[in-house]
Amino acid sequence: MIRLAALNVYPVKSCRGIALTSALVTAAGLEHDREWMIVTPEGRFLTQREEPRLALIAVAVDDGTLVLSTAGAGELRVPVDVGASVSRAARAPGRSVEVTVWRDRCRAIDEGAAAADWLSTLLGHPLRLVRLDPAHSRASDAAWTGGLEALTRFSDGFALLAISTASLADLNGRLASPLPMNRFRPNLVLEGLPPYGEDGLGDLVAGDLRLRCVKPCARCVVTTTDQESGSRSGEEPMRTLRSYRWNPALKGVTFGQNLIVVAGAGGRLEVGMELQSLISPA
Numbered sequence: 001m002i003r004l005a006a007l008n009v010y011p012v013k014s015c016r017g018i019a020l021t022s023a024l025v026t027a028a029g030l031e032h033d034r035e036w037m038i039v040t041p042e043g044r045f046l047t048q049r050e051e052p053r054l055a056l057i058a059v060a061v062d063d064g065t066l067v068l069s070t071a072g073a074g075e076l077r078v079p080v081d082v083g084a085s086v087s088r089a090a091r092a093p094g095r096s097v098e099v100t101v102w103r104d105r106c107r108a109i110d111e112g113a114a115a116a117d118w119l120s121t122l123l124g125h126p127l128r129l130v131r132l133d134p135a136h137s138r139a140s141d142a143a144w145t146g147g148l149e150a151l152t153r154f155s156d157g158f159a160l161l162a163i164s165t166a167s168l169a170d171l172n173g174r175l176a177s178p179l180p181m182n183r184f185r186p187n188l189v190l191e192g193l194p195p196y197g198e199d200g201l202g203d204l205v206a207g208d209l210r211l212r213c214v215k216p217c218a219r220c221v222v223t224t225t226d227q228e229s230g231s232r233s234g235e236e237p238m239r240t241l242r243s244y245r246w247n248p249a250l251k252g253v254t255f256g257q258n259l260i261v262v263a264g265a266g267g268r269l270e271v272g273m274e275l276q277s278l279i280s281p282a
Contacts, residue, residue, distance in 0.1 A: 002204065002275045005165055006181070006189035011066060012129075013037040013154045014047040015057040016227065017185060020271075025209060027265040028137070028151040029159030030187055032061050037108070037154040038119055041126050043099040045154070048222045051123060056230040068118070076118040078111050078129070099130055101154055107133040140260060144215045150260035158258035161217055162188040162198055167255065170195035174240050182227045183237070184219070186256055188269070198257045202279040209264030216247060216254035223255075 008017045011032045024031040038046045038054070048054050060067040061080060068076040094110040108130035110116075115129035132138070132153045140150040140158050152159045163186040172178035181189060190198060201213045219241060226233050241253040 002190050002192040002277055004188060004269060004271055004273050004275060005191040007269055007271050008185070008187055008189075009033045010185065010187075011035055011059050011061055012057065012068065013045065014051075014054040014222075015059050015068070016055060017182065018059060018061075022268055022270045025261060025265060025267050025269055027261055028153050029155070029261065030269075033159075033187065034152075034154040036066065036111070036129060036131050037099065037101070039099050039108075039128050039130055041128065043097055043130075045099065045101045046127065048225050049220060052225045052232055053123060053230040055225055055227045057122075070122065073118070073122050076115055078115055094131075096133055097130060101138075102156065104138060106138050106154075107136040109133050140214075144258075145260055146214070148260065148262065150214075150262075152260075158214065159261050160187045160211060160259040161256050162186060162190055162201075162204075162213070162259055163256040164190045164193040164195070164198050166191075166193055166195045166197065171237060171240065171255070174244075175236055177236070179237055180227075183223050183225070184256060185222070188259075190275070201257060201277055203262065203277070204259070204275040205278055206269070206273055206275050207264065207267060209267040209269070210262040211259045212262045213257040213259050215258045216250065217256040217258050218247065218250045218252035219255050220252075
């Protein structure tokens with residue numbers, strides 16, 4: 001039996017994550033995961049690949065407000081939902097814009113001038129904050145989902161990312177200096193698997209909830225970014241991963257598995273819960 005050892009959500013793509021004890025699972029992944037994204041004025045996505053300082057931006061979603069903060073820059077507060085604690089006037093709909101994530105074009109809501117000014121001042125060039133337009137959806141690549149219509153938000157491509165603690169332990173045994181799990185930014189950290197056991201998983205099931213592993217996660221320079229300092233720290237772990245985790249089909253190194261939500265949206269994941277591994281249908 002596999003146990004969920006940790007649970008993380010990343011409300012703003014490429015900014016700091018939030019460790020949770022429990023999370024609502026939606027059809028597009030964990031609630032609020034990658035629901036917001038920082039873009040250039042032309043609408044192209046920005047990540048730690050180009051701007052490692054995004055790791056310095058702490059994120060919280062609390063009482064109907066998205067809060068971004070970092071040392072020396074104070075806070076940015078963006079209303080999340082219209083409700084009892086947020087007046088309709090305070091959460092007037094922003095303008096709808098087209099944004100780009102890799103080759104996907106998506107509709108998003110611009111979060112306004114205050115958010116743009118805060119980010120632009122912090123990072124030193126013009127930027128905007130956008131939220132996925134709830135009137136539109138983004139689907140994962142059907143070539144990997146077996147033809148299933150699987151939703152995601154502003155992730156690189158799929159709703160969830162899972163890594164086992166044993167895989168990280170094996171990698172760290174090959175490195176001169178061990179690395180924390182946050183270098184790899186998983187949503188689900190799994191215990192009870194052998195090293196790289198996630199590579200052979202089909203479906204993970206808990207009650208009505210069913211998650212399916214569909215694609216190895218190809219890694220990039222983000223793994224070399226210290227998530228506490230926002231700075232690059234040499235070639236590791238990419239150099240070591242390249243020596244034994246090269247995937248010729250993907251033309252890259254892999255570490256972790258991407259998952260989609262097959263059934264059970266509206267259910268919850270909780271740290272410590274057990275997940276049953278089943279072979280997914282062909």
